[in-house]
Amino acid sequence: MTSRCISVEALESTGFAYTLSLINGKYKMTILYTLSEFGVVRFNEMRRYIGNVSFKTLSATLKELERDGLVHREEYPQVPPKVEYSLTPRGKSLMPILDGMCQWGEDNRT
Numbered sequence: 001m002t003s004r005c006i007s008v009e010a011l012e013s014t015g016f017a018y019t020l021s022l023i024n025g026k027y028k029m030t031i032l033y034t035l036s037e038f039g040v041v042r043f044n045e046m047r048r049y050i051g052n053v054s055f056k057t058l059s060a061t062l063k064e065l066e067r068d069g070l071v072h073r074e075e076y077p078q079v080p081p082k083v084e085y086s087l088t089p090r091g092k093s094l095m096p097i098l099d100g101m102c103q104w105g106e107d108n109r110t
Contacts, residue, residue, distance in 0.1 A: 019097070022068050027053055027061045029098060032070065035087045036095050040074075043083050070094065 065071035070091035076082040
């Protein structure tokens with residue numbers, strides 16, 4: 001058996017750290033959950049669902065999720081502008097992890 005020493009381990013290079021980097025943030029998991037439950041969601045619908053989130057924060061968070069390939073943004077060229085968000089296949093593949101977290105919370109809530 002090989003002996004491991006914590007001083008030489010590198011948590012940032014693990015799959016755990018990578019996954020956490022994608023979902024870490026105040027609203028990311030809420031956005032992913034919303035898209036999982038409701039499918040295609042418009043920006044203002046998302047704001048109403050989440051509640052107390054600023055336009056700037058929600059916009060920046062959605063851009064990060066889009067950049068990471070978890071969320072698809074569809075913009076329709078019309079007046080007024082229409083933008084819809086949905087999960088990508090990569091985003092959908094993350095949902096069992098979030099579902100497991102939800103289940104753990106239900107099982108351990110006091």
